[in-house]
Amino acid sequence: MDKGILAVADKVKKEKKKPGRIRKFFSMTRLTGFLLLLGLLAIQVVNPYPLEFMRNKTFDMYQRAQPREVISxxxxxxxxxxxxxxxxxxxxxxxxxxxxxxxxxxxxxxxxxxxxxxxxxxxxxxxxxxxxxxxxxxxxxxxxxxxxxxxxxxxxxxxxxxxxxxxxxxxxxxxxxxxxxxxxxxxxxxxxxxxxxxxxxxxxxxxxxxxxxxxxxxxxxxxxxxxxxxxxxxxxxxxxxxxxxxxxxxxxxxxxxxxxxxxxxxxxxxxxxxxxxxxxxxxxxxxxxxxxxxxxxxxxxxxxxxxxxxxxxxxxxxxxxxxxxxxxxxxxxxxxxxxxxxxxxxxxxxxxxxxxxxxxxAFLSRPNNMNGAEFLLTLGAGLIMIILVPMIGAKWTLILFALIAGGSGATSWYLFSEQKLLFDAGFAMISTLGIYVQLTYMGYAAEEAQKKQVRSAFSHYMSPALVERLAEDPSGLKLGGENRSMTLLFCDVRGFTSISELFDAEGLTKLINKFLTPLTNVILNRQGTIDKYMGDCIMAFWNAPLDVENHEREGCISALEMIDSLVEVNERLEKEAEEEGRPHIPLRIGIGLNTGVCCVGNMGSDQRFDYSVLGDPVNLASRLEGQSKTYGVTIVIGESTYKNVQDLACIELDLIQVKGKTEAVRIFSVLGDDKVAQKPDFIQYAEHHAELLKAYRDQQWEKVREMIVSANQMIDGLKMEHHGLYDLYEERMQDYEKNPPGADWDGVFIATSK
Structure with missing residues (x-):
């Protein structure tokens, strides 16, 4: 975030502190409204032909609607x-x-x-x-x-x-x-x-x-x-x-x-x-x-x-x-x-x-004082709009205008039909509507100018949706660092080194853009903020600088949608590879998500700084992404994230002490959305997996092996592909059979790699 952001925020604060009610009342918007009203009143006094024509057509309409009944x-x-x-x-x-x-x-x-x-x-x-x-x-x-x-x-x-x-x-x-x-x-x-x-x-x-x-x-x-x-x-x-x-x-x-x-x-x-x-x-x-x-x-x-x-x-x-x-x-x-x-x-x-x-x-009559009455109606209705539009907003004054127009029109019709008097409310209402539109437009233009400033300052740091929210209410911005509960996401392409060897520098750049664009769109559409790109890796977060409701869920759903978006990307890349006569390696990603309290704000030096996030939950999210390949799943989430997304199709993976941490954390995988979680086959599988994991921690290796066979069959029935998880369990069991963990083993696995 740069100094332009500070200037915008300061301007928002100063706007709220401007003294002088009279100065505020006679704003440029109202002064323009007064000038427009004076011009319209001058037209009404001069009464040019177009105005007379419009008035006559109004009275013609009345006579067509209620022609004189022939009595005698x-x-x-x-x-x-x-x-x-x-x-x-x-x-x-x-x-x-x-x-x-x-x-x-x-x-x-x-x-x-x-x-x-x-x-x-x-x-x-x-x-x-x-x-x-x-x-x-x-x-x-x-x-x-x-x-x-x-x-x-x-x-x-x-x-x-x-x-x-x-x-x-x-x-x-x-x-x-x-x-x-x-x-x-x-x-x-x-x-x-x-x-x-x-x-x-x-x-x-x-x-x-x-x-x-x-x-x-x-x-x-x-x-x-x-x-x-x-x-x-x-x-x-x-x-x-x-x-x-x-x-x-x-x-x-x-x-x-x-x-x-x-x-x-x-x-x-x-x-x-x-x-x-x-x-x-x-x-x-x-x-x-x-x-x-x-x-x-x-x-x-x-x-x-x-x-x-x-x-x-x-x-x-x-x-x-x-x-x-x-x-x-x-x-x-x-x-x-x-x-x-x-x-x-x-x-x-x-x-x-x-x-x-x-x-x-049955003569119709238009006394000379009707001109004065119409003049006063234009003046009064115009002043009401000039005073109230900037004060209470366009919506309520539009309702008020409808009431004034309806009342004036009804009065004009009553005077014609019952009193045979010709009173034209048309010009007054058109003038009032013109003033309303002018005031509303000027207010809208001023608001849009402020929004443009906000968008210009924040578009590089926040998702478009959050930029719009901030533009709608700039007071929601808090300058400096602050502690917030946030959900962090790291996404990396697996085996990118092998893929990159198939392209030159220009082709590799195009490839990165082709898959980062849809992944980024998913995050932004889910109210996320892109923190940074690191080669083929994306870092994003939710719930800063503005609140995002259910940010844990938004992050997990984003991860699922990112996986889906790669299907179309891979189909397009495979077609391009066939046309260019080179091998095609499908893109696969690993995603790690974690939730916790982080410090978020302006990070950097006096000359250059960005809006970013720091904290242990950030590091853990990065470690969880690294473990996704190890556990044979695409998405790995921390326990704090899991607690708020239990309606999704999740299973526990392990108790793991990641590298650089002294305490074990319980990690989970998201395998589908809430619709998948409600399927009877998945419910049966999740219960079976939980029993399998308990037997694993109880060191019942043979029972675990039997249950792995059933688990893989269930996975096939659900059309899921995380068989590697059970391959990992088998590999560890073979190691534990050679080197038993001991009767007091708490089930924690100590990771030796990131």
Whole structure:
């Protein structure tokens, strides 16, 4: 472990000792959050088109989810439909025909008749126009035609006797040959400020011919101005042309129907507030004087065909007492619109929706204070995130955000569905989510930077799993040496000298890497730490510098998995040997494991030191690895390790006094995992081996020999290969028969080699 590790640990400690709550509160993360919040609030105040678009789409979604239910039908639409055009002829019809239709409507009891169209030019089918345009007429017939009244006069005479509202069209662009006539009589009054600076100005106006315009009961704009995305959401009640204020078609119809001479527009410094038609008929508007109808789905029940009106076969109940709008659903007449609830809807039905919303009090409203409420929601929710995310973490604040978003969304829906108020919580929630993500990312980035420091400092000394644990909690690092209970592992390749003679220096290096890599991966995957490589030998340990639960078991399971990993390595090496035409010697390893209290920490000089371990248990683990070949087994473990892995398939090997030790130690071998230990055949074998070992220590040599035969048969049945253990016992018994150990022999064997 190098000085970089000390620096990381010191930094971790200093972070915990930083004074100043105010300085800590106004961290870089929070300051960035404040700046982001200010920027989002500025966007909300400016209200650019994308924000307005998003808000409108939210309100569209509400209307699609809950379109207005048609309760009453005060309006009937006389439809210039395809059937009418096919029967009577293409539009425009003679004004005399239109006049007859109006007369029929009033004979059936119509309340008001309005036209969702204009008559800007004299009727070209009037008798005098025919006399002008047809050549070859005799003088008498021409004179008679010129004496007849024009179709416009005929139409005007009918309008004069009834309550008809003529339509006017406004354009947002200049049109050629614009005629500026004196305005028709005023039908609007003002309360408060005049609305001229708020009401949309129309550069052009298409009016009706003077003969019929002068006798009409009312005049209203039928123009609809879709928003940028082509959807009609809001319908103007007021228009401005030549500095004069005019009313919309639906508003003018209601004025005429209620017998009022004027309507009243209320305006303050924020814009138009409302348009009052009569007592109880007050329309809330936005600052530009537009109403926001709660649209219904397309309603065919309010339509009658103009053909049926002219022929007199229409149901009288559809006409009597109704407000009649003459319009068209014919595609060729180009009056098809899109609304929040319908992709295609005849424009005339939009005006019907306005009147129905007035009668049923179903207007949507977005008071000016809604902007302030939405601003405060963005501010409040953003501040909560800025304060709490660094304080309580991302998980809990995400739950809090979900509660705030859910509550805000539910409130927005409640206000729409129950109060008909339009409140947009969408931008506030998107802003809050953006702040949450920004704060979480910055916290994550800072944490990752600290983790990167830890990984960089410790990756050469610890397993990746332990490095990650330490990176997650750097406070777990303790500097300097400390005593810990640890499990040590030594692994060495048997007969490596003979194997190395088959390769040159480069080939030998590649060979070592090929088998050390899988063995190392096994250790690291089991939370072990590689202490060092010594040629073909590996030294590793568990439970330092961080705790590893059941480290004895992790070490033994690692040893078993290392044996398994060599199978694939040997298969690959054998194939390579065949391809290169050289002999193949399978790799076999011996492993020793021991557990005990060791001193672990920084070992070395002032200029260079490593994180390593010292202690008698380390030396014993190395000696046990050396004894694995002697005892004919792959894994040898000490008694302290065995005490914590008795659920594995283990057998006792011997009492041995290893070289360099004055006391005997009991050693064991691990032959398989817990699944092997639970097999009935192994249980029988382990009991038999224990009896054999007792007879051996009791110096019952003949009995031991008989039991060895059975033991070898059991080993074959279990597909194990440690027959060398019993060969060792036989060799020793032969020696003891020549040189008896004595009656007081305690069964200890004194090793003379490492």
């Amino acid at each position: 039908r005060p309006v009937t639409i006389v439809d210039l439909d395809e059937e009418s055009l096919a029967t009577i002829g293409q539009w425009p019809w003679p004004r005399s025909t239109v006049g007859d239709m109006v007369a029929n409507l009033f004979r059936m009891g119509a309340g008001v008749v309005a036209f969702d169209m204009a008559f800007p030019e004299p009727d070209r089918l009037s008798p005098s126009k025919i006399a002008d345009n047809v050549t070859g007429l005799d003088a008498a017939l021409e004179a008679e035609l010129r004496k007849l009244p024009s179709n416009d006069e005929y139409f005007a005479n009918i309008i004069k006797q009834t309550r008809v509202v003529l339509g006017q069209a406004g354009f947002d662009r200049e049109i050629e040959d614009q005629v500026h006539r004196p305005p028709v009589k005023k039908s609007i009054g003002f309360r408060g400020e005049k609305p001229h600076r708020f009401v949309p100005i129309l550069p052009s106006l298409v009016r009706n011919v003077p003969e019929i315009e002068e006798v009409a009961a009312g005049h209203g704009f039928f123009s609809l101005f879709p928003e940028t995305d082509g959807i009609v959401r809001r319908v103007p009640t007021l228009f401005q042309f030549d500095n004069n204020i005019y009313t919309g078609l639906a508003i003018e119809m209601l004025r005429v129907a209620t017998g009022r001479r004027t309507i009243l527009a209320t305006t303050n410094q924020n814009g138009v507030q409302s348009v009052a038609i009569a007592k109880g008929l007050v329309l809330p508007t936005d600052q530009k004087g537009r109403v926001w109808p709660h649209f219904s789905k397309h309603d065919k029940a309010k339509y009658v065909s103009a053909r049926d009106v002219l022929s007199g076969v229409v149901d009288p109940a559809m006409i009597k007492g109704k407000l009649i709008i003459v319009g068209t659903s014919a595609v060729g007449l180009l009056d098809i619109r899109a609304t929040p609830v319908e992709g295609t809807l005849p424009g005339v039905e939009v005006h019907a929706n306005v009147i129905e919303s007035v009668v049923d009090k």
